[in-house]
Amino acid sequence: MNILLMSMPDCAPHFNAKRWKPPNLAISSIAGNIEGHNVSIADLILRRDLVAETVRELIATYRPDVVGLTAMSFQFATARRIASLIKSLNKNIQIVLGGYHATLMYDEICKSEESDPFDFLIRGEGDLCFHELVEAINGKRSREGVLGVSFRNDGCFVHNAPRPLEDLVKIKIPDRSKRIWKGYRYYGFTLDIVESSRGCVMPCNFCSMDKMYGKTFRRFSIERILADIANAKQHGANFIIFSDDNFTLDIKGFETLCDAIVDAGHNDIRYIIQASSSGIASSNILVEKMARAGFRIVFLGIENVSEENLRLMKKGNIIEKTKLAVKRLHEHNIMIVGGMIIGNPNDKEEDIARNYEFFVDLHIDFFADQILTPYPKTGMREELLNARLVTNEYDYSRYNCFWANVKTNHLGPEDLQFLRWKYNKKYSNYICTTPAFIKNYPLAYYYRHYFRRPFLKVKDKLFGNNLSEMELYKRDMARAEAMNKFF
Structure with missing residues (x-):
């Protein structure tokens, strides 16, 4: 067939x-x-x-x-x-x-x-x-x-009856030769995806991962992971994202993988992972091993600076662990994409502003700022529905963390949408200026800082970008609306 x-x-x-x-x-x-x-x-x-x-x-x-x-x-x-x-x-x-x-x-x-x-x-x-x-x-x-x-x-x-979780030993590595087209990119890199584990046992109630895998954690063998990396490289990859839900659930296993990547010579490319602040902070030697193995970017689940919001999300009070994790990663020039969730039930504008200020104070390299989304079947969705804070219950096409589908006790969905835009615009000149970014991409920094930004200022001056703040916001939202209109 x-x-x-x-x-x-x-x-x-x-x-x-x-x-x-x-x-x-x-x-x-x-x-x-x-x-x-x-x-x-x-x-x-x-x-x-x-x-x-x-x-x-x-x-x-x-x-x-x-x-x-x-x-x-x-x-x-x-x-x-x-x-x-x-x-x-x-x-x-x-x-x-x-x-x-x-x-x-x-x-x-x-x-x-x-x-x-x-x-x-x-x-x-x-x-x-x-x-x-x-x-x-x-x-x-x-x-x-x-x-x-x-x-x-x-x-x-x-x-039919539900399928038990698979024995990962039986799953062969992906067949990348069946891909019709080429062109997988992450900026100037050739990108591919690899996984080393499946599942997460953390209690975060905004995540739906447990509905796919249950509260379980399974690791692929080191040999299988290395074979998968080698195969991705054979198909041209020089930048690999590990798709694992939380790479730091098994610290000893992660440290062993880092050593194996170095021993196999696979530290000649770059890797991105998703990790928890608690996991990174829990080991004195992990980050050093990560740096040697080629891990260059970590999506770090910081989520929020508010203890109340962290408690609502069932993250625990991880603020000090976040600070330690950031310190360790930056000591080894590993860049951080900081996960941030705004639009929590009691958020006011000043609460949202504090999160961006916290990220800047920590020199977080990139913002992954999301508006709280009531994903199907999550505990957070039920809590928000019961509190009558969900403003878009069924149009799932807008459930991508960019669009506001909720309100808070103080802000409407349009307020949340605008505030996310406002603080991204406020800190747009901050992105790509952190010490870790400059050490990893000095040429990109100098291009952006000494050529692109001055050029854009001159362009605005010459062509009269006289739009008001609200006009700029509406223009950018219209572009976002049009982004996924395929039919």
Whole structure:
């Protein structure tokens, strides 16, 4: 059979879609675990400007019997439109939806018209499940026997029993050779995605990860991780993001991996990870090992400077641990993308301002500032709904941390949207000026500081950028609104 796997083109407005073009790890892993069929991978992030035309071309060229789509919640509307387009081209193509939204919201999807273009849903991990489903579609096994699958039967969906978490030993490394296009980028680097573990046992109530993996943590073997890195490098990667939910749940394992990366000679490229402040602060030797292994950027879950808000998010009082983690990372010139969540129930403008000031005081290199989002099935969503603070309950296309879907007891959603924009604009000249950034990217710093910023000032002066603050805000929001309009 011909199998076509597609990821969605939607990108959160935080990111520069021209410079941030990551591959989808899930469908690459599925491709690596399908045997006996012709598999092709189409990451639509690489064809954002011509989505409908590209889908038509893919269907005509690859003539798939089965199309697999993966989508997060904010990408689901696009996935549904793509699925409908495919059905209009060939109604006999079997369409499978997987990913976080299908896993969390399968029952709601299947009971509504939103399920119309889909034949199957995969709930949970799809690495091995997809191959079993293809065999069922091919008539070699029963559909009822594929755990974790929901399938259409006489117009209604039947939900098979949940699938147990996979034994990671059985999952082969992703098959990157099946990718149709090249061009995965992180600014000037060739980007790829690797994972070393799955799951998180932390109690954060704003996160939906436990609905995919439960409160569990599983590690791949060191040998498998090194093989995955080597394969990514063979396909051109010189910058790798580890997709792990929290890289610092197993500190000893992380330290061992750092040593193994050095011993294998894989410290000739750069890595990004996501970590907790508590984890980084817990070891005296971890950060030194990270620096030797090539880890250059850490997404650090700082979240907030308010003890009250940290308590509401079930993060605990991690402020002093955050300061220590930042100190250790910067001592080894590792840059920090600081995770920040604003729009908590009691936030006023001064509370939001304090977070940005705290980040600047710590010399956080980049802001990953998000507006609190009531993701489906999270504990935080239930709390916000009960408090009547959710202002957009069902338009999941706006659930990407950029748009305000909540209000606080003092600020409306439009206030939150404006304040995030206001403080990003206020500190725009701060970004890329921190000591760690300058040491990592001196040429980029001098370009931005001595050429690009003076050029933009002259341009504004010559061409009369006389827009008011509110006019600038509305212009930028209109651009963000248009960013994911594909149909």
